[in-house]
Amino acid sequence: MYNSNYELIDRSGYSYFFLNKKFLENDSVILKSLLTNYEKYFENEIESAKLLLPYIEEDIPIVTSHYIGFGLRYLKYTKNINNEIFTIPVGKEKEFANNLNLKSVYTINNSIDNYTRSLRHKLNFDNETIALIHNISDKSKQNTNGK
Numbered sequence: 264m265y266n267s268n269y270e271l272i273d274r275s276g277y278s279y280f281f282l283n284k285k286f287l288e289n290d291s292v293i294l295k296s297l298l299t300n301y302e303k304y305f306e307n308e309i310e311s312a313k314l315l316l317p318y319i320e321e322d323i324p325i326v327t328s329h330y331i332g333f334g335l336r337y338l339k340y341t342k343n344i345n346n347e348i349f350t351i352p353v354g355k356e357k358e359f360a361n362n363l364n365l366k367s368v369y370t371i372n373n374s375i376d377n378y379t380r381s382l383r384h385k386l387n388f389d390n391e392t393i394a395l396i397h398n399i400s401d402k403s404k405q406n407t408n409g410k
Contacts, residue, residue: 271350272297273333279352287340294340301337308334311388313343315395318384319369321345323397326360327371328353331393366400377401 270287273280286293301309312334319325324347325335332350339348346369351359356373371393374380378398386393 270336271352272336273300274350274352277353298337298340301333301340305330305333305337307389308332309337310334311386311393312338314386315384315393316344318395319344319346323367323369324349324365325369325371326351326356326365327369328356328373329371329393331371331388360398364400366402368398370396370398372396374398 268285269281269283271279272282282293282297287297288294308331311331315331315335316338322345325332326349327335328351332348335344335346336348336350338344339346349359354373356370357375360368360370360375360378368375368378369383374396375398378400380396380398383395383397385395
């Protein structure tokens, strides 16, 4: 399901637009155009994503199919956040995290089975409650306990 050479950069309903990462390197024209697009069409998502920053620890990836993920991606592209941002198709968070064997991961509104989860923060976004959830693999906890 995951090809590390591509990023989901936009979606509409169940249509997805993936782009090869090489087109987003070194302050490219395509990256500048994408940032302008995000500023125009994802303004609320960017502002809401900024409100999550104080609750996000560095180096923990964020996996989400929610539109706020594009706001987080914008913050990544503009170097306001260092975390890996994985915007993925709707409903694929659990499968994605399990396939990558992530030990610790943030999700938006969806927790991951076989992970211990804790609510980091809630906010309102477009008449919807957004929950930032920290998921820690039960397997990684066993490994740290010497099992």
